[in-house]
Amino acid sequence: MANQQPSSSQWLIGVDVGGTTVATLLTDAQLRPVQTLVLATDLSSPDATLDGIAAAIQQTLDAAGVTADDVGAIGMGVPGAVDVEHGISRMAVNLHWYDYPVTPQLYARFGVPTFLENDVRVATLGVHRFDNPDCKQNLVYVSIGTGVAAGVILDGKLFRGRQGLAGEIGHWIVDPSGPTCNCGSRGCLETLVSATAVVRMGREAVAAGKPTRLSAYTPLTARDVYAAAAAGDEVAQVIVAQVGAELGRALRNVVLAYDSEAIVLGGGPTRAGTQFLQPIVTEWERQHTTSALARALLRPEMIRIADPARNMGAWGALALAAAHMERQAHG
Amino acid sequence: MANQQPSSSQWLIGVDVGGTTVATLLTDAQLRPVQTLVLATDLSSPDATLDGIAAAIQQTLDAAGVTADDVGAIGMGVPGAVDVEHGISRMAVNLHWYDYPVTPQLYARFGVPTFLENDVRVATLGVHRFDNPDCKQNLVYVSIGTGVAAGVILDGKLFRGRQGLAGEIGHWIVDPSGPTCNCGSRGCLETLVSATAVVRMGREAVAAGKPTRLSAYTPLTARDVYAAAAAGDEVAQVIVAQVGAELGRALRNVVLAYDSEAIVLGGGPTRAGTQFLQPIVTEWERQHTTSALARALLRPEMIRIADPARNMGAWGALALAAAHMERQAHG
Secondary structure, X not given: XXXXXXOOOOEEEEEEEOOOEEEEEEEOOOXXXXXXXXXXXXOOOHHHHHHHHHHHHHHHHHHHOOOHHHEEEEEXXXXXXXXXXXXXXXXXXXXXXXXXXXXXXXXXXXXXXXXXXXXXXXXXXXXXHXXXXXXXXXXXXXXXXXXXXXXXXXXXXXXXOOOOOOOXXXXXXXXXXXXXXXXXXXXXXXXXXXXXXXXXXXXXXXXXXXXXXXXXXXXXXXXXXXXXXXXXXXHHHHHHHHHHHHHHHXXXXXXXXXXXXXXXXXXXXXXXXXXXXXXXXXXXXHHHOOOHHHHHHOOHHHEEEOOOOOOHHHHHHHHHHHHHHXXXXXX | OOOOOOOOOOEEEEEEEOOOEEEEEEEOOOOOEEEEEEEEOOOOOHHHHHHHHHHHHHHHHHHHOOOHHHEEXXXXXXXXXXXXXXXXXXXXXXXXXXXXXXXXHHHHHHOOOEEEEEHHHHHHHHHHHHOOOOOOOOEEEEEEOOOEEEEEEEOOEEOOOOOOOOOOHHHXXXXXXXXXXXXXXXXXXXXXXXXXXXXXXXXXXXXXXXXXXXXXXXOOOHHHHHHHHHOOOHHHHHHHXXXXXXXXXXXXXXXXXXXXXXXXXXXXXXXXXXXXXXXXXXXXXXXXXXXXXHHHHOOHHHEEEOOOOOOHHHHHHHHHHHHHHHHHHOO
């Protein structure tokens, strides 16, 4: 009984690589979680980042007493533009990766088939497979963090577009006279609804001398603004309502673009829960009062927040690995 | 030699049904045009509209000396919401059709397999098949008329969405404080860029007493506004520039939604040609000056106007009929 695992079983690993942490998830062949690990991302050099990821994988295996030979596939999500076919990170600004060969290097170390995809798309796979009680086959996952982007599932499959640009709704121009975006354009959606935008609006309110408790937070985070709104801070409530109305309009446009059955929201600010969701629903309900189209189109039950108890990035990376095993099994 | 047509050949018919005219196109099996006909749409009753369409088909056949027995398939585009599977017009406001069984009735008369689809989607099929020199397999056709809507081709196939709502970009809210739309919401794209919107802006300029020759046109059309702009009318030029800037932003958002390779524009105002296209390109070039993303994403050569010499509605309906024959031929 030295080795209780059935010889036919193949373990799977999902890795979520962010600018702050590397999170791993090891499961058995039935996708039951066995081990997780979170390490700080080593940003000292592009190679050091890769070494840190490899170390995180090795530590996860060691902690579970599993060897790489027993692993069937590794899935991984990384920020930025990805060459999915060759496993190359085309551009991940925060990781200082430019045309960096991620999966070739990991394959050289572990000898395990490894699959790379953009982190928002990976989280979308996670939501589709592991946080989808009604088995919706047409859904959009909207990631709201430093930036904003959508992952799109059409007919049960990830829709990347020809160049992998499909779903980059954070750069939809929604207010041509709005704030300047990192992309150089003005009034992109993410300048109005990202976590970064919420913090900027909070700071602007403080700088303008508005009566708000937001001045007490240093550094101010988007979560703080939502917490202050929940606690009755009227200045924070105005920000939260504005963000909700803007997101409500953008999500209408998402529904009209993709005819989505479900919209799932994730990322830091969404952890405010109802406080985050309700202003979006309020905007949809406001549209219902004047528009039959809006009543037919925008059903509040279509929108929800991704399960905050699960790291959708790591679970989605696992889905990427599992998809490889399933392709193998079906020839 | 009484019948010179090879017995194996099957003629095809495309029908474009609008609120003003019914246009037919008869081709041989090699999709060579043989006969076309344009009749006024009979709007005296829902059944009269159907009778008029059937009469147009019969007259087209008669003029070419072809009988319905020789026709392999009929394709048809109609405005509004369509149940493609059952050939039912769910709602075509201008035709007064609500749950009207179009293809069952035409099949009862002609005994020919008949296929129905929304008119903008049909025109999109026409552009994809007959006005696509580079054989782009990811393109968006944007119809600009009384309303605005997009037809989307992804990986060579029409993308309808689950409920057939995908591409209804005319109801993207782009200016929450903008004009009230027919749909009941405010600031939908079509309230700012449709032919109807151009006429409204022209009339508003006249009513405001602005120095413009637009007051000379009764009734004023969108084409008149473009013609006046081309002739140097500064008030008309401002309208044309505004519409182009708004469309330029909307088409950026289209590219980010679908990762389109090509955007093809059609509908009345687009017949103004360069006068219509240039202000859109000007907005994209304006974005290029500040944004590397815009430079990479928005290439002016991606946008063009559909061939004005062809009725894309009728040709697309023909593509619908031809697709049926091809499915038959391939089992």
